[in-house]
Amino acid sequence: MGFPKSFLWGGATAANQCEGGIFEDGRGLANVDVCPSGVDRSAVITGQMEMLSIDGEHKYPAAEAIDMYHHFREDISLFGEMGFQVYRMSIAWTRIFPEGDEDTPNEAGLAFYEEVFRECRKHGIEPLVTISHFDCPVGLIKKYGGWRSRRMIEDYLKLCRVLFTRYRDYVRYWLTFNEINMILHAPFMGAGLCFAPGEDEEQIKYQAAHHELVASALATKMAHEINPENKVGCMFAAGSAYPYSCKPEDVWEALLTDQENYFFVDVQARGYYPSYAVKRLKKRQVYPAMEPGDEDILREYPVDFISFSYYNSRCIAAAGSQEEAEGNLFKSAKNPYLEFSQWGWPIDPLGLRITLNQVYDRYQKPLFIVENGLGAKDEPDENGYVEDDYRIRYLRSHIRAMKAAVEEDGIDLMGYTAWAPIDLISAGTGEMKKRYGFIYVDKNEDGTGSLRRSRKKSFAWYKQVIASNGECLE
Numbered sequence: 335m336g337f338p339k340s341f342l343w344g345g346a347t348a349a350n351q352c353e354g355g356i357f358e359d360g361r362g363l364a365n366v367d368v369c370p371s372g373v374d375r376s377a378v379i380t381g382q383m384e385m386l387s388i389d390g391e392h393k394y395p396a397a398e399a400i401d402m403y404h405h406f407r408e409d410i411s412l413f414g415e416m417g418f419q420v421y422r423m424s425i426a427w428t429r430i431f432p433e434g435d436e437d438t439p440n441e442a443g444l445a446f447y448e449e450v451f452r453e454c455r456k457h458g459i460e461p462l463v464t465i466s467h468f469d470c471p472v473g474l475i476k477k478y479g480g481w482r483s484r485r486m487i488e489d490y491l492k493l494c495r496v497l498f499t500r501y502r503d504y505v506r507y508w509l510t511f512n513e514i515n516m517i518l519h520a521p522f523m524g525a526g527l528c529f530a531p532g533e534d535e536e537q538i539k540y541q542a543a544h545h546e547l548v549a550s551a552l553a554t555k556m557a558h559e560i561n562p563e564n565k566v567g568c569m570f571a572a573g574s575a576y577p578y579s580c581k582p583e584d585v586w587e588a589l590l591t592d593q594e595n596y597f598f599v600d601v602q603a604r605g606y607y608p609s610y611a612v613k614r615l616k617k618r619q620v621y622p623a624m625e626p627g628d629e630d631i632l633r634e635y636p637v638d639f640i641s642f643s644y645y646n647s648r649c650i651a652a653a654g655s656q657e658e659a660e661g662n663l664f665k666s667a668k669n670p671y672l673e674f675s676q677w678g679w680p681i682d683p684l685g686l687r688i689t690l691n692q693v694y695d696r697y698q699k700p701l702f703i704v705e706n707g708l709g710a711k712d713e714p715d716e717n718g719y720v721e722d723d724y725r726i727r728y729l730r731s732h733i734r735a736m737k738a739a740v741e742e743d744g745i746d747l748m749g750y751t752a753w754a755p756i757d758l759i760s761a762g763t764g765e766m767k768k769r770y771g772f773i774y775v776d777k778n779e780d781g782t783g784s785l786r787r788s789r790k791k792s793f794a795w796y797k798q799v800i801a802s803n804g805e806c807l808e
């Protein structure tokens with residue numbers, strides 16, 4: 335009983351939220367670099383306010399982030415000390431292709447990730463690489479409008495070919511796009527989309543999504559051709575939608591919300607547009623233009639496994655009159671039975687077990703939880719030590735729920751990577767003070783701080799969780 339011996343424990347980060355060094359060694363500018371913190375962030379990440387360069391008025395948290403570009407050895411060594419078996423990380427596309435469409439890749443960028451992978455291997459850590467974690471070169475946004483253009487497929491596949499070939503000996507596990515369903519909620523951050531007044535945003539989003547889905551299928555094909563041992567996964571922002579009440583209208587709205595999110599995985603895992611999507615997108619006149627052969631590509635190259643982030647469940651009411659709760663980038667009705675984080679996100683460990691069951695029932699493919707964690711304000715002592723019992727409580731309850739799903743429900747689960755093992759920049763708000771880590775980073779909201787790393791209480795706790803393969807959770 336318990337977790338299988340092959341279960342992979344670790345943590346997850348994204349390049350733009352931790353690396354910094356955005357102008358170093360030939361790196362080009364990406365969408366995520368130009369998402370400012372503060373009041374304009376929401377308008378920028380949703381594509382309502384065009385920002386394609388760095389101006390003197392805003393603060394851009396990705397510019398330095400936690401400077402992992404220069405601290406990666408120390409950071410990976412701390413992950414090793416915790417006993418990580420897997421480290422989920424992402425590639426900054428513009429370190430490899432600064433504008434996105436050069437003929438040859440930037441060797442300095444490739445060498446950087448090679449060093450990162452070597453460091454992982456040194457500590458016995460398996461890398462799990464997200465090819466695009468909210469990452470799109472500004473060069474391609476200026477030229478083609480990001481993923482609204484089919485041309486992006488070609489540039490993305492060029493990146494994939496370089497990665498699969500160069501890192502053939504280092505990486506086995508790949509994810510094509512982080513939280514692919516976020517394109518509907520944060521389309522600039524998710525896919526480099528900015529909208530002009532009067533444009534049909536739904537149509538553009540579903541067209542861009544189609545391009546990403548085709549790109550994901552072709553990347554899966556390519557990964558298998560280059561190395562048959564490669565395992566490729568999709569990744570979506572999960573969290574089951576609960577009906578606010580047993581009123582059939584609430585149940586129906588909840589089902590629609592789930593379908594909106596499952597749509598992407600339905601295509602990536604089953605290989606075709608589900609009938610509900612065909613009907614509804616056509617009715618709304620937003621069904622994407624397809625090229626001959628697209629349907630074959632989607633059908634022939636489904637993913638090997640399904641990964642997802644889980645922070646909270648959602649609660650859906652038909653009337654829309656209920657009080658709202660925050661959540662991972664989108665709001666829903668406030669669930670009266672749950673507690674909430676300092677950022678107003680519901681805390682629902684059983685929801686993770688429910689989500690695991692629903693996803694597994696639907697696809698019958700191996701699953702991987704690649705993000706789960708609690709964003710909270712930490713108060714370090716003079717040594718940088720944080721008594722983060724609240725974080726331990728959150729993680730313990732979620733790991734228990736995951737254990738029950740494996741032991742009692744028979745879910746085929748490959749592993750668990752906590753978001754995030756080290757404090758980093760929040761994707762939703764751009765804040766530094768929303769901390770997730772087992773490792774505290776001395777950096778303040780105003781950008782000051784020594785960047786010194788220190789172990790929180792949760793560091794030793796997670797180490798023991800891993801050492802006992804999830805048996806010792808106290």
Ligand code: BG6
Binds near residue numbers: 571643760768
């Ligand atoms: C997911 C993303 O949306 O949630 C991460 O994949 C992100 O990039 C995480 O950081 C937590 O959200 P936030 O807004 O608290 O950083």
